Amino acid sequence: MIKQYPLSKIILSKASLVVLKAVSDATELYDAMTFVPYRGIRLSKLAYSTYYNTARRLQLRGLLTSKKQNKLILFRLTGKGRQILKSQKNNLVRRKDGFSTIIMFDIPEKFKKERVIFRRYLIRKGYTLIQKSVMVSPYQLSSETKGLIKELSLRSYIMVLSGKIENY
Numbered sequence: 527m528i529k530q531y532p533l534s535k536i537i538l539s540k541a542s543l544v545v546l547k548a549v550s551d552a553t554e555l556y557d558a559m560t561f562v563p564y565r566g567i568r569l570s571k572l573a574y575s576t577y578y579n580t581a582r583r584l585q586l587r588g589l590l591t592s593k594k595q596n597k598l599i600l601f602r603l604t605g606k607g608r609q610i611l612k613s614q615k616n617n618l619v620r621r622k623d624g625f626s627t628i629i630m631f632d633i634p635e636k637f638k639k640e641r642v643i644f645r646r647y648l649i650r651k652g653y654t655l656i657q658k659s660v661m662v663s664p665y666q667l668s669s670e671t672k673g674l675i676k677e678l679s680l681r682s683y684i685m686v687l688s689g690k691i692e693n694y
Contacts, residue, residue: 541580546589546603546611618652618665621688628687629653629661633680640678647674662691 581601584590589607593600603611621627629648633641645661651671653661667686675681 541576542584543611545577545580545584546607618668620664621666625688625690627663627665627667628689629663629667629684630687631659631680631684633659633683637678637680637683640680644674644678644680644684647671 581590581592584607585592585601589604589610591602591604593602631641631644633644645655648661648663648671649655651663651668652665653663656662675684
């Protein structure tokens with residue numbers, strides 16, 4: 527059984543977002559709201575096995591439904607899947623003052639899992655890795671990011687700076 531989280535706490539992998547987005551796009555095109563898997567997904571360079579494993583996990587989480595028709599498996603996005611896909615869109619606000627947001631962190635080894643979660647989250651939100659523990663972005667620090675820092679109990683290990691990057 528997969529642990530259920532509130533919609534606001536769910537962070538999807540890149541593969542999950544690709545699969546959900548493909549199914550979502552297909553549902554807009556077809557009245558039957560079905561999607562023939564993999565054929566339309568090749569552009570994303572997602573491996574065949576990754577696609578089906580991800581679709582299966584999404585189905586177990588209640589984000590997709592499937593139906594076998596002839597030799598094809600047809601997927602349909604559920605209402606919960608639509609909600610999550612809408613909530614996963616980046617609500618990033620680009621800074622207008624010419625400064626960048628710099629996040630530096632030195633998270634101890636005992637919080638390795640939280641460090642990995644935090645780093646992956648920042649990368650998904652458009653931050654660029656300068657060093658293993660220094661990331662920069664032209665976007666403002668969102669309340670969602672602040673909430674994640676608080677939830678992971680990492681506030682004392684993270685420093686957020688605003689700075690202007692000069693190219694010489």
